Amino acid sequence: MTQQSSKAGHARCLLRTKPSDWFGEGPIEQRDMDLLDAESVSFVNYDQGSYLRWIYHMKAGETLNMTKWTVENDEACRELVRSGGGHLYGFGNATWAAINWAFVTVRINITGTPGSGFNCGFMSTRPANIRIFKGPAYICSIHAWDAMILRDCTPNNSTGGMGNVESIGTRKWDILCMKMCEDNHCQDAFTTSTV
Secondary structure: OOHHHHHHHHHHHHHHHOOHHHHOOOOOOHHHHHHHHOOOOOOEOOOOOOEEEEEEEEEOOOOOEEEEOOOOOHHHHHHHHHHOOOEEEOOOOOOOOOOOEEEEEEEEEEEEOOOOOOOEEEEEEOHHHEEEEOOOOOOOOOOOOOEEEEEEEEEOOOHHHHHHOHHHHOOOEEEEEEEEEEOOEEEEEEEEEEO
16 A cells, blocks of 8 residues: 555545544535445556546636646635535635636546556536535644545546446546645545445
8 A cells, every 4th residue: 555545545534434524514415425435446546647637617708728726726726616616615704706607617537447448537527516625734734634525527438438438437426535735745535436
């Protein structure tokens, strides 16, 4: 088990046993608990490039823009999700005006495991299907282990062929992403469960 896998396992364990430390006043639904309790799927290579990657966004009458979800862009990306109808918990009570987006989608890159039927691909969902939770300060006082639940993610049918694998492409997926610090940079863990 790699250090990242061990850290991801520890984070999932904490989420399972103390979900209210992340959810705070946010609702915890049975679907959330099912996701937190789910086993990791076998087709995702968790150590090789499965992570939150891009937000594609476009206002009416404008061209399509892409924002890469990096540590440096984390706050801006959270605001894109919030302005597109997503919910943020624990990041302050600021009221933001909704933006009339023509198009917003969040994409998660996935690297397949040997024998999964694809090398790489991505899943995507709309911000309205996303909730982001500020991680508790007691885990790391410098970088919180934030969690994000993305519901109803659909696989792509082109790049790498992931969506063409029947057991993957015919379903919608719920995904748990976690940002965990390692010195001064953060990484995402990726966990999926069928809906």
